[in-house]
Amino acid sequence: MFEYRELFFFLAWRDVLVRYKQTVIGIAWAVVRPLLTMAVFTVIFGRVAKLPDGGVPYPILIFSALLPWQFFATALSESSNSLIINANLISKVYFPRMILPTATIIVALVDFAISFGILAVMMVIYHYPLSISILSLPLFVILAFLAAWGPGLLITALNVKYRDFRYVVPFIVQMGLYISPVGFRSDVVPEQWRLLYSLNPMVGVIDGFRWAICGREAASVYLPGFALSLVTVITLLCLGIAYFRKTERGFADVI
């Protein structure tokens, strides 16, 4: 895999180029989408449902969660389609197949970086102070990467053989937005359901992000839940890699 790192970067670079070429407003897409989602969520969860904000401006509370969620959603949908889209490459050239789904996550990282810029601007506008916990953010970015990578590998490998798996991803992404703590804080979930709720791998990631961005006082992390989320992430990752490795030899025959 290391030997093919150049190809990896070339493929990621190709996807980034293609993504922003021939789009009317180009990078603006990466700005408009999260901003609109944030506005809608702020109105629904903050104003209409009046959920607790723990002293954080609601837009920031949402945006700090939207950031990892959008990254996860883009990474998952792009990577799960990556093998099918590049079917011609798979049947004509040899390279470690894992490069394809992984490179697409890099593209999602570019969108993520842009959204992160918006967050920075928002924090300046709201005069929201940074806390020391922001230093841990890279760790949570890696965690988000792993959380998307595992299911991404699994679904893309399944997709090669069973084409109906591509319908699963939009469903996961749509449902996940509401069952993950994006529009609300994790502590509105009743105590007795909290552990079960944490089975969702994105709960750990999002709570971590919020903690890192909003500060220790404003957002606490429920540790047993976080540990459980971590376990789910790792389990899915191992499963994804194992299944991918097992099936990749046959990709060219069935794709």
Add this chain to the structure above:
Amino acid sequence: MPSIISVENLGKHYRIRRGAPRSKYIALRDIMAQKLTSLFRPASKSSDSSGLETFWALKNVSFEVNEGEVLGIVGHNGAGKSTLLKILSRITEPAEGRITLRGRVASLLEVGTGFHPELTGRENIYLNAALLGMKRHEVQSRFDEIVAFANVERFLDTPVKRYSSGMQTRLGFAVAAHLEPEILIVDEVLAVGDHEFQKRCLGKMQEVSQSGRTVLFVSHNMNTLGTLTTRCIHLHRGNIINDGPTSQVVANYLSTGNENSALYESQERDSTPKVLRVEVRTSKPGGIHSLFEPLEFHFQIWCPHPIRGACLSFAVNDLTRLSTSVNPWIFDSEQPFARSAGVHHLVCRMPKPHLFVGNYSLNVNFSEPPGGVKFEQLKGVCSFQIECVGRQRLDYPFEIGEACFIEDCEWQANTAKDYGATASA
């Protein structure tokens, strides 16, 4: 010295489904439905497994290639050539046997793999090169050579989607031609581009093969094989039936073909009209036809119901010049056919075809009159080759791509009577 490639008892099989309606992909939904029905009807299990048939694309294939050798592979369509190349380039896994490769392998199974239409020529060169296993600094050092070879200097920063198909192929081949692996695997890719470019490609291939690299080369063009290779193997239905000097293997290959035709066949008979079979009856085995010999095109069409006003036409494509040479048709309005349900045979005979020496394929269109339903459109089926076997011009041999077609010509040569007179006056 151990050989650079050694292949021992290689075998590869595919499962094909017979009888059952063929869907392109397996849907999990169908599998679950099948499992469910078999739960309730355990007896049906045996019929389920008999629906699958094992098809051996390669079986017991063994050979060795020495360093610096240029090996040609010949065989009819479906003989397993492409499967062999795919296994050697590690794209698919063999079912049995083993291969040992002692060196970096680059394979060129298709020209321009991974070209992205939105990216510019420059960007695509880098991407394609990376896919073929070239390192970034290698590309950089050869970038100008590649561009000059492809002759696309002016369009380097234009998206490839605006390139003509010829330019795309040129660019693709140019990148591949500058690969420098120890082992190069090339599938039928030289039959592209215009005449001048083909010549250049051949020259480049010759250069590559003389530079001491090991090359595996599949081609249907016997002339090319003759120039480039010294040794050939002949694959037939997944087995090697001949291995030796090119001239001997090729001669053998040309004479042992099982049928004098190039063939397209489809098994499906459903509720829509279809082309079941297309056959080009060539004068020699293996889809090779001698210049000026009578040529027959046979069609079988399937009509689940009577059709009024059916049209069948086919185009003979010149694969070298990338153009259509002739486009014969049969219209129901002129000559009734397909007016009853069932299978119909149509034969188009050319008593003396004027197609020039070269490689051809057919596009077949079966439809209602213009504006109506198009039942079937086949593209690029039944490749065949027109050769000048026994009709070679002695002074100046025929070359593929020199002309579109050949015509009977009558020449007269007279000396101007008064020329001598004027000169002396």
